[in-house]
Amino acid sequence: MFVSTPDYHPDLDALPWLASTCYNFLGRHVLMRSTSAEFMIRVHQLLRSFPTCNPYDEPDLTFSFVIASPDPKAQLHPSYALYRNQELIGLAQDYWHLFRLMEWQLDIFLSETVEGYLLLHAGAVTRSGAGIILPASSGSGKSSLTLALLLQNCSYLSDELAVIDPATFKLRAFPKPFSLKNPLIFPNLAYSAKTWFGAELSSKPEQNNSQIEKAVWYVHPDDLKPQSIEPGTVPVRYVIFPRYDPAATPQLQPLSQTQAMRKLLENVVNFSKLGQGGLQLLGRLTQEAKCFSLTVNGPETTAQLVLSQETIVG
Secondary structure: OEOOOOOOOOOHHHOOOOEEEEEEEOOEEEEEEEOOHHHHHHHHHHHOOOOEOOOOOOOOEEEEEEEEOOOHHHOOOOEEEEEEOOEEEEEEOOOHHHHHHHHHHHHHHHHHHOOOOEEEEEEEEEEOOEEEEEEOOOOOOHHHHHHHHHHOOOEEEEOOEEEEEOOOOEEEOOOOOEEEOOHHHOHHHHOOOOOOEOOOOOOOHHHHHHHHHHOOEEEOHHHOOOOOEOOOOEEEEEEEEEEEOOOOOOEEEEOOHHHHHHHHHOOEOOHHHOHHHHHHHHHHHHHHOEEEEEEEOOHHHHHHHHHHOOOOOO
16 A cells, blocks of 8 residues: 655665665666665565676666655554655555556666667567567456466566567567466465565455455566576567457457557557667568467466467467
8 A cells, every 4th residue: 555654855875775786677777775674585586587787887777665764643654665766756555565666667767768679568478489479458467368378388488578689589588577466366376375475365365355456466487387487589479469358258369460560569668769660670570470369268268278279389
């Protein structure tokens, strides 16, 4: 729950940072530091598959997580503050909310600064050396479908940002943790994985309804399936656009190149950085890959459908 507290503007450089790590995200150096050792332990768990950089180099972006002092008169629980560089961008009573806010800010930063890759708002997996991307807006079920594909012998690339090298036209991993708005759709995982980062789940599902309406849970893919992340690069062979419809039967429908191009344009997050070659890149992608629309009503049954098709890697 985000809270409203009095203005809190400490001298960030003077704070006692208990832990800090500089991560390399697609060539951008992002420093994360915190006055809460517990919080940084969680950050390290979730981001452990990204390379780190020299902490003494000047970072391109700094996120500071601070235990903030609430107003005693307001009788609030201790709150946590998130800064992007020197700007206060969030206060919350539960610090896992701030990881979500940091994730949004990082995505915005990468979309504004990354020029060497085509970035798509998409899940991405690989099977038998073939890359499968799932471009879609939030709420489409792409993250849960990506997780289901991982559990059915696919390797993980990302659940939210597909990264394609324009020079080789190959996918590379962007191994962010899974973010799910309702982990209870995987009940065996929701209660067995010890590294879920989010609101505490009750053993009585009916008591989780209010949490599910507002929370997001995170988990590293290796904590669900060991050695799950694809270590190399793979060609894009399939572009599948999921659309969630709980009342529909899962179905794959082939798309024309024009239809696929239109849908891809809606999901490119750094189009302005690609210059005049952006449309050519999307044209080549939709020409060389097989493109489908996909109706999703449940992640596990839909993943089985995708991988059982003769047109998809078997």
